[in-house]
Amino acid sequence: MTQEFATAQDVEDAFYDALEEGDAERLRNVWESSDEIVCLLPMQPMLHGAEVHEAFRPLTSGEIRLDIQVRHIRWLEAGDLAIHFVEERVSFSGNPPQPPVYALNIYRKGAAGWRLLTHQNSPTPLPPGSGPPPGMATP
């Protein structure tokens, strides 16, 4: 049974809910059913298609419980694509939250409604006093 999403925001809500619930089927259903999906996490290889679902498996194994706070930063919409910049604060199994990370989620509207097309995380700046920020090493 697949859920249909009327808006990109509905997909985003379902994505983070499924992660918090560790619900593998629901998590898989938020993604577009295609080889074009992309997941990019810092220092990890870029993942495509079925690799994406594989990568999320540890988060739905029941061993880790996630609590995710999402803060919306910027939305861009054009036609059948929606681009959401958010900030995530994630706690694992009741521990204090990890440093916040930026996430860029891109949604696409297809025959089956809106679905998640790409998910990308980026580290945020170090907190003040924890050392000099790295230079602008690459354009």
Add this chain to the structure above:
Amino acid sequence: MTQEFATAQDVEDAFYDALEEGDAERLRNVWESSDEIVCLLPMQPMLHGAEVHEAFRPLTSGEIRLDIQVRHIRWLEAGDLAIHFVEERVSFSGNPPQPPVYALNIYRKGAAGWRLLTHQNSPTPLPPGSGPPPGMATP
């Protein structure tokens, strides 16, 4: 004098050419002229609008010469948006290339043709043998 771009790829070529040439005016012209532009570099604050142009200023000051190799990974296009995942290898002032970084460039077609809307860099995995890869810390 502003150049018009007929395709997203034309913008991308002009973006990296302008960086290599340190051409501030050309670089500014590849970006969409709006407050919606976003630049996100690892460990840096997310930049919007005029902040983006400010951030690139050191790269067009003439003090640093860049050589950028771009490898295309994946393109997604839908209507007036184009999403390009690429890998950049950047050399600074004739030094050996830095480790490669992923870049996600999003282009939007408007009244003035295609322009760069967002530019985001992400670190790639460490080379084999340089230590264990970090765990999948955040979804």
